[in-house]
Amino acid sequence: KAGVTQTPRYLIKTRGQQVTLSCSPISGHRSVSWYQQTPGQGLQFLFEYFSETQRNKGNFPGRFSGRQFSNSRSEMNVSTLELGDSALYLCASSLWTRTAQNEQFFGPGTRLTVL
Amino acid sequence: TQLLEQSPQFLSIQEGENLTVYCNSSSVFSSLQWYRQEPGEGPVLLVTVVTGGEVKKLKRLTFQFGDARKDSSLHITAAQPGDTGLYLCAGEYNNDMRFGAGTRLTVKP
Numbered sequence: 001k002a003g004v005t006q007t008p009r010y011l012i013k014t015r016g017q018q019v020t021l022s023c024s025p026i027s028g029h030r031s032v033s034w035y036q037q038t039p040g041q042g043l044q045f046l047f048e049y050f051s052e053t054q055r056n057k058g059n060f061p062g063r064f065s066g067r068q069f070s071n072s073r074s075e076m077n078v079s080t081l082e083l084g085d086s087a088l089y090l091c092a093s094s095l096w097t098r099t100a101q102n103e104q105f106f107g108p109g110t111r112l113t114v115l
Numbered sequence: 116t117q118l119l120e121q122s123p124q125f126l127s128i129q130e131g132e133n134l135t136v137y138c139n140s141s142s143v144f145s146s147l148q149w150y151r152q153e154p155g156e157g158p159v160l161l162v163t164v165v166t167g168g169e170v171k172k173l174k175r176l177t178f179q180f181g182d183a184r185k186d187s188s189l190h191i192t193a194a195q196p197g198d199t200g201l202y203l204c205a206g207e208y209n210n211d212m213r214f215g216a217g218t219r220l221t222v223k224p
Contacts, residue, residue, distance in 0.1 A: 106157025
């Protein structure tokens with residue numbers, strides 16, 4: 001079965017702009033989580049959506065937001081981009097909520113560069 | 116500071132050598148996972164350990180969960196170039212999954 005897909009794979013923006021990233025989970029998976037990965041901080045949790053509701057949120061400013069649609073596809077938005085937002089943004093899906101008992105499957109990520 | 120500290124941060128070895136990487140914390144985790152991430156890909160789950168002192172083997176990889184469930188190690192025997200990648204540990208803590216920054220392993224042929 002198809003894996004998690006993320007679009008676009010690469011994105012270059014300038015400071016102050018906004019960006020929307022998209023994630024299509026594995027068919028049947030209801031949970032989608034978003035992570036930011038940088039060399040210095042590693043993988044940092046942004047938020048989790050389950051059945052169109054935000055279930056959990058990491059310690060990121062309000063410029064980072066997301067949503068989930070009825071087909072479980074998810075988008076995340078970053079407004080007023082800053083240089084420090086340059087990172088690999090990973091999406092992961094799981095059958096149920098994000099715990100060790102429910103394996104997360106990661107997409108290949110969207111590489112965002114802010115100039 | 117990271118809840119999970121991984122060491123070493125970078126490791127470069129020759130094919131055939133053995134290695135151990137570590138994942139440490141001062142906090143207790145109900146379970147711990149190891150992932151491998153290759154360039155251009157997302158992390159892929161290798162193993163989940165849930166019991167203190169638990170040892171799991173996956174071919175040439177041996178995973179151990181500390182008795183106090185605060186740390187874990189990954190040992191690779193006779194490393195191969197295909198083992199190259201970023202190894203991440205993740206722990207379940209207060210109903211949340213937290214990741215370490217990873218160990219970047221390079222195995223040279």
